Amino acid sequence: MxxxxxxxxxxxxxxxxxxxxxxxxxxxDTSKRALTRFNSTGIKELPLPAKLVVPLIDYHKNNIEPLVNIQQTVSRGQIIAPGIISPAYGTVSVIEPCEFIHPGGLSVNSVVIDTHANNSENPPVSIPSAKAAQAMINSFAEQPIETLEQAAxxxxxxxxxxxxxxxxxxxxxxxxxxxxxxxxxxxxxxxxxxxxxxxxxxxxxxxxxxxxxxxxxxxxxxxxxxxxxxxxxxxxxxxxxxxxxxxxxxxxxxxxxxxxxxxxxxxxxxxxxxxxxxxxxxxxxxxxxxxxxxxxxxxxxxxxxxxxxxALDSRVVSLGGSNMRNPCNVRVRFGTPVNFVLSATDNTPDNAHTRIRAGGPLSGFDLHSLNAPITANTNCILAEAAFIETPAQPCIRCGQCADVCPVKLLPQQLHWYAQSEDHDKCAQLNLAACIECGCCDLVCPASIKLTETFRYAKSTARFLSEQNQKADEAEQRFKNREERLKQREADRKAAIEKRKQAVKSQDKKTNTDRIKAALERARTKQKSSKD
Amino acid sequence: MLKPILDTQAVSLKTLNTQHIMLWVLAALLPGVFVYAWFISPLVFFNIALAAVLAVVFEALALYWRGQAIHGGVQDGSIVVAAVLLALAVPPLLPFWQLAVGVFIMVMLGKQVYGGLGNNPFNPAMVGYAALLVSFPQTMTLWSAPDLLNQLTLGHLLNAKLSLDLLNPNLLIDWDGITRATPLEHLRTLKMQGLSVDQNLAQQQFISSGWVWTNLAFLLGGLLLLYRRIIQWHIPASVILSFALCSLLFSAQNVPWYLSVFSGALMLGAFFIATDPVTAASSNRGRLVFGAGIGALCFIIREFGGYPEGFAFAVLLMNLCVPLIDHIDMHWGTSA
Amino acid sequence: MSEYALILLTTVLVNNFVLTQFLGLCPFMGVSRTLETAVGMGLATTFVLTLASALSFLIDHWLLQPYDLTYLRTLSFILIIAIVVQFAEIVIRQRSPLLHRVLGLYLPLITTNCAVLGVALLSSRQHHSLLEAVFFGFGAALGFTLVLVLFSLLRERLNGANVPDAFKGNAIGLITAGIMSLAFMGFSGLS
Amino acid sequence: MTLPALVGLVVLLAALVFIGAALARLSRPINTEGHSGDEQLIEKVNNLLPQTQCAQCGHPGCRPYAYAIIKQREPINRCPPGGDRTIADLAELLGTTALPLDSSCGEQKPIQVAIIDESVCIGCTLCIHACPVDAIVGAGKLMHTVISDQCTGCELCLPPCPVDCIDLVSPATSTSDWQWPRPA
The missing domain is CATH 3.40.50.11540 (NADH-ubiquinone oxidoreductase 51kDa subunit)
Structure with a gap:
């Protein structure tokens, strides 16, 4: 082993x-592909674009509220939303939904920053002596770990x-x-x-x-x-x-x-x-x-x-793929639109059929728009030739997918049940453990889109369980409301009953008392008028 | 615009498609077919051709009825493989119309009513075979005698074969002259008569009948498939092992286990029929159980049952158990 | 001992009541949609069959035969079966209301399950002893449960199959049952 | 008929009468316990219903409908918000066949939420009282708003509104609940 x-x-x-x-x-086997490896010319620095787009979204794909306003000047490294920093010195021009790198081509609320001309360049990282480095590390490690929050x-x-x-x-x-x-x-x-x-x-x-x-x-x-x-x-x-x-x-x-x-x-x-x-x-x-x-x-x-x-405001991005003219690695400031990266490296697709992908050939996806900005997740941008769809044949359950599955699932069984929307069976077969690596698709002799089916089944299962949870909450609120209404009704009835009782029990006594009192008042009045 | 989510073409990886797999299976059957034709009957070529042509025609017909693309459904070649397996399983002298009935049942009831390739729970070839065996027990147990083949012309045999009049007494007499029981049937008859089998005689008969050589040739083809990774070792290994173990421990007949393993349809079945992935268990662990079940059932039916060869029934019975095996396997955790 | 094992083996595999004698097909098609119902039905039938075959043996030997009332056999057997079924129904309703609901009509219909009556009548015709009768009934029930469970799992798998519209549902179920029965013919002549 | 036969017949009948009486006795106390079994079943059915409390089934809420399904043999195809999926789940639970949705109850619509046009709202609180799941907040003479996360889209707030300021809209796809498309 x-x-x-x-x-x-x-x-x-x-x-x-x-x-x-x-x-x-x-x-x-990737030897035939245009690779950036070994003959690479180091990491190219990319000029700062005039406009940076920072999507306001966290790891769990939830929208987050910005902490800056339009026309506000932001400095490099300034926190502009919880967990998000401004990648450059500039002015917030607008906060609006912008496209971002997403398989569905969705838009998300983003901060658009017009960068200022006098932005500081990235000086090369200086390497201190071993002793000085240890001292720096020690003093850094003594700070509370929350300091890391600034680094984003x-x-x-x-x-x-x-x-x-x-x-x-x-x-x-x-x-x-x-x-x-x-x-x-x-x-x-x-x-x-x-x-x-x-x-x-x-x-x-x-x-x-x-x-x-x-x-x-x-x-x-x-x-x-x-x-x-x-x-x-x-x-x-x-x-x-x-x-x-x-x-x-x-x-x-x-x-x-x-x-x-x-x-x-x-x-x-x-x-x-x-x-x-x-x-x-x-x-x-x-x-x-x-x-x-x-x-x-x-x-x-x-x-x-x-x-x-x-703070972390840039990353190295691999530009590769069979249709990338100048494959290289570039350091890109977050928020830089993909088309800027491509044009700055002379890689703008010259062919309408060229597909631009993010995230790699297997776990990535084709971009819907080249205006989407580079984020911390974007490890590569690939340019690929047009995709030739091979029609899927029926599954013969040959089990080659199970042989290559790195998490030991049974993709052929999962596919069978995912297609017939049997989510219970999928859960029993542990669909949630699938890491969506795409190995099964690669070996499938029938060219079945297994991973796509699994992604669909996973998100449907998640959707259903969320619906279930929502339904439970709604039921709880409904129960509370029923309870409340019942209680209110009961209170009202009790109040009426109480009044009735009070009226009944005090009936005679009060009435005679009142008459007496009224007579008394009349008498005193008479008396006083006489006097 | 099409947005592929998984760029399978960006990663060059040589994989076989379904059609290639089926072609490899056919190629691996070749040595077995030739040895079979040499020792047992060359009529097998006729049967194979007939079954293959009919199967393709029936398959196309079914696809047409179902309103599906005929070309796409037929070209994967799976039905041809099934037809060849059926043709190899039936006796060479089976009247052609009976073979046609078998092929029809195989394509329609075994495969197409379930929705075609990949959906059928039972091995189509074995459905066809079992249906033939219970419908035409007389002709389904007629095997030609190898030593008589030289004396009769091929035309003579074909003539007998093409005859529609199955119950013609003249023909039956004729057939008695040209047929002889397989060693397994011979054993069965002896057992029925309460006679014991002489070991040396049985050995001689087993080897001289050519069945051993045929089985060895199928074993060779199976090893080729294993080498090409078309099939996995789990099912053939467990079928042969469990059968050998059963006959070693429980066999009352005087046939050594190493001969009974090479008799009948065992090698053909272990490497080509039981390994049909559509109707086998899903996980490797499940496949071991599946194969072991086939081996044991095959032995039980051969040894104690009413049929000389039980491979078809063993396969069908274990096909029946596949969902159960998968179910238990799933609840025992997914890792094999 | 071996004779009882033989009775069991024969009734479970060789003379399986559903697949070779075609008795009890109604619940076989009716409650085989999911594994849970199949197991529930199998257990209920096992209980009823075992108890009913014992009771019918007793009635037959101590009441009907001594008093020459064998012409009442069918009638009294059905009554016995009905009683046992009623008892089983009460127990199930108490233990598992869900199963009771799911089995629905099929539970009281065990009464008219021809396999149950068939077992009782065959048992008396074959002159079994009490223990033999019990094993006969138990074996028949075991065979019924076995094929019911296998069939239900098969049908669960077939839910995902691309069956042509004309064959969906019970049609493909019956074809599958036919092939199952074909497979069980392999056991014929087993001795 | 001979005497022994008659005796046997009488014995047989007596035994059967006795057993019948015993069974009747046996089933009686259990029947009351069977009630709690039904409760469990109603709970299970209720869990499968979408809890929109929309009353389109003709019952005042999901639980009453569940009660009716179990106790009054109400058909299982009367829940438009749940649609085919709920019907299939119910059919599987109860071991019956899935029926198409009863169109007299309504049609299955995509998920919707109510939204109040706040410029038109006069703050009459009628919709607040109508909402079965307390998803509308507001007070008298003040405008109301729908908590869209909690809204089940039951449409019960539409009829009482005197100024017709409530609309049902499909919720915007946010990135957190985006789903992968079904492969072709």
């Missing part, structure tokens, strides 16, 4: 452990989960810190480019993370297809004496995904083997097990925070 390799012995002799394996997965750190792997939340959600402490230096998908090379360009900053960022999380071990997982990057990083780690070990993992899609990476590094399977708890919580989060997975780009961004107090 275990894969031996020579790299491990050479660079991390004190922690000799071979990576574990995981079920399924695919060796994807989110995972740069593709999902964009806030790093601070990730670290804080590990209630029982962090045992293992995994630095993800494996690219998610074959077409992406942004992590590799960063490792080649700035290994020292990454190494120092990792050291900061180790100090912050107080973890017992830190493992940097690099795919064996990047020996050069590994060498660079390992030298930097030795130079700064970082408490981390490098583990070379086999290049097999989808090792870069969190679930599989954790399995490869620690041998623990977290996300699956839970057939009997439908819909609700079929997955346990890694932090519950004391494992935290952080992307290498995030570590780099953290070092920028330590070194010059700069």
């Amino acid at each position: 275990r894969v031996r390799n020579a790299w491990r012995k050479q660079f991390s002799a004190e922690k000799p452990r071979a990576p574990f394996s995981f079920h399924g997965g695919l060796k994807l 750190l989110v995972g740069l792997g593709g999902a964009g989960f806030p790093t601070l939340h990730k670290i804080k959600s590990a209630n029982n402490g962090i045992h293992t810190l995994i630095i993800n230096a494996a690219e998610c998908e074959p077409e992406i090379a942004c992590d590799e480019a960063l490792m080649l360009a700035e290994p020292e900053a990454i190494a120092l960022g990792i050291e900061t993370l180790v100090q912050l999380t107080q973890c017992q071990q830190c493992i940097i997982a690099i795919e064996d297809s990047k020996p050069l990057a590994q060498q660079q990083l390992s030298e930097a780690i030795n130079t700064f004496d970082v408490n981390a070990a490098i583990m070379t993992i086999p290049t097999r899609y989808p090792t870069g995904a969190e679930t599989t990476l954790i399995e490869v590094v620690t041998g623990k399977r977290l996300a699956y083997r839970n057939a009997n708890s439908p819909t609700t919580k079929s997955q346990t989060t890694p932090s519950e097990h004391g494992i935290v997975c952080i992307n290498i780009g995030t570590a780099h961004a953290l070092w920028q925070m330590v070194e010059r107090n700069q």
Whole structure:
């Protein structure tokens, strides 16, 4: 099961452990594709566009309210909404729904910033001596962890989960810190480019993370297809004496995904083997097990925070795909529209049939509009030739999908039940554990769109359970209302009854009293008038 | 504009499509077919051709009735594979119209009423075979004798085969002359008469009948499929193992287990019939159970049942259990 | 001991009441839509069949035969079955109202389930002993439950199949039952 | 008929009468307990209903409809908001066949929420009283507003409004409840 390799012995002799394996997965052959790898010319800096678009949306895809007004001047790094910072110095020109990178081509309320001409450039990260670096890290680590909020750190792997939340959600402490230096998908090379360009900053960022999380071990997982990057990083780690070990993992899609990476590094399977708890919580989060997975780009961004107090406002984006004229890696400020990135690198599609994708060939999607801005989740922009649809044939249940599924599901069974909308069966077959990697689609001899069906089934199941919850709440409110109305009616009846009773019981007495009183008053009046 | 969500063409990965899989299965059947034709009867070519043509015609007809694209439905080749399997399973001398009935049942009741490829719970070829076996028990157990083949012309045999008049007494006498029971049927007859079987004689008969060689040829084809990863090892291995184990432990007949494994339709069944993925269990664990069930049932029917060869029934019975196997498997967790 | 095992095996597989004798087809088609109902029906039928075959044996041997009343056999057997069914219905209604509701009419209809009466009559015709009769009934019920459960799971799977409109529902159910019965013919002659 | 036969007949009849009486006795106390079983069943049916409380089924709420389904054998196809999915779920629960929606109750519409035109609203509080799920807030002489998250789209607030200022609109697709499309 275990894969031996020579790299491990050479660079991390004190922690000799071979990576574990995981079920399924695919060796994807990408050698024929236009790649940015190895012949890359480093990371290109992109000029700042005149207009930046910052979508006001959080990790859970909920809209958030802005903290700035129109015409307000914002500085770089200023918080403009909870968890969101302004990527540049400029003026808020408008706050309106704008397109963003979304599979459905939706728009979301966004802050549009007109950038000012005298914006500061990104100076190259300066690398201090090992001693000075340790001092800086120590003083940073002594600050409360909430300081990280200013950095607006989110995972740069593709999902964009806030790093601070990730670290804080590990209630029982962090045992293992995994630095993800494996690219998610074959077409992406942004992590590799960063490792080649700035290994020292990454190494120092990792050291900061180790100090912050107080973890017992830190493992940097690099795919064996990047020996050069590994060498660079390992030298930097030795130079700064970082408490981390490098583990070379086999290049097999989808090792870069969190679930599989954790399995490869620690041998623990977290996300699956839970057939009997439908819909609700079929997955346990890694932090519950004391494992935290952080992307290498995030570590780099953290070092920028330590070194010059700069928040995360840009990232490296791979420009690739078969129809990309100048494939390269560029550092892009968040909020830069995709078409600006393409035109600035002379990659504007010359062909109407060229599709521009974000997120990779497998877990990504085609963009509806090139006006959508780059965000922390955008690890690549791909230009691909027109898609030739292969019509799906009937499933013969050959089971090749089950053989490659990295989370050991039975896609053929899931597909059968997802198509007939049997959501209970899907839940029993643990559909929620599907990581939507697309391996099953790739091997399917009948070209069935399995992953699309699963995404649909998952979102429908979620929709139904939300509806159910809403219905429960509505029922509760209805019950409360009934109760209230009943109570009110009862109160009213009781009040009437009480009055009646009061009238009845005091009937005679009061009446005679009243007459007496009236007579008395009349008499006294008479008397007084006489007098 | 089309917005593909999964860009499968961006990742170059060589995979087989359904048509390729079916072609590979047909190719893997070839050695078995030739050995069968050599040792048992060359009439099998006629049967295969007839069954394949009829199957395609019936399939096209059914697709036309259902208002579906005929070309797309037929071209995957699955029905041809099923037809060849049925033609290999029936005796070579089966009258052609009976074979046609079998093919019709296979296509219509076995496959198309359930919605075509991928929807049928039962193995279509075995549905056709079982229907033929219970409908025409007399002709379905007529096997030609290999040593007599040389003395009769092929035309003679074809003539007998094409005859519509099944119950013609002259023909029956004629057939008695040219047919002989398979070793399994011979064993069965002996058992019925309460006679014990001499081991050496049985061995000799098993080997000389050519069934062993045919089975070996099918094993060869099966190994090819395994090597090409068209099929997985789970089902054939468990079928053969459970059958061998059963005959080793419980067989009352004097036939060594290594010979009974290579008799009848066991190899053809284990590698080509039971591995039909549509009607087999889903998970690898389930497939082991599925295969073991087939092996055991096949042994039980051969040893104690009323039919000389029980593979078809064993497959159908386990097809019946597939939803149960999947159900239990699902509740035991998804990982195999 | 082996004779009882043989009775069980024969009634469950070889002479399966549903698939080879075609008795009790009405609940077989009616309550096989989901696994839960199938299991519930199977349990109810097992209870009724086992108890009914024992009771009918007793009535037959101690009442009908000594007093020469065998012409009342069918009548009294039906009465016994009705009593046992009533009892089962009461128990189920108490234990699982949902199952009671789901089985609906099919529960009292066990009374007219020809398999139940058939088992009682066949048992008396074959001159079984008491224990044999009980095993006979139990085996028949076990066979009924087995095929009912298998059939219900098959039908659950067929829900997702692309069956032509003309064959949807009971039509494909009957065809499937036919092929099941074909498969069970493999057991014929088993000795 | 001989004497023993007559005796046997009498014995048989006596036994049957006795058993019948025993069964009748047995079933009586259980019947009252069967009541609680029905309660469970009503609860299960109620859980499947959409809880819009729209009364389109002709019952004053979802629970009364559930009660009617179990106790009065009301058809299961009288819930327009739940539509075919609810009918299918009910059919599966109760082991009956799914019927098409009874069009006399109404038609299944996409999810809607009520919205009050605040410039027209006169603050009469009539809609607040009509809302079965307390999704409208406001006070007398002040304009009202619908809490769109809690609105079930039951349309019960439409008839009482004297100025006709309530509309039903389909809620805007927000990014949080966007769904992947069904593959072709």
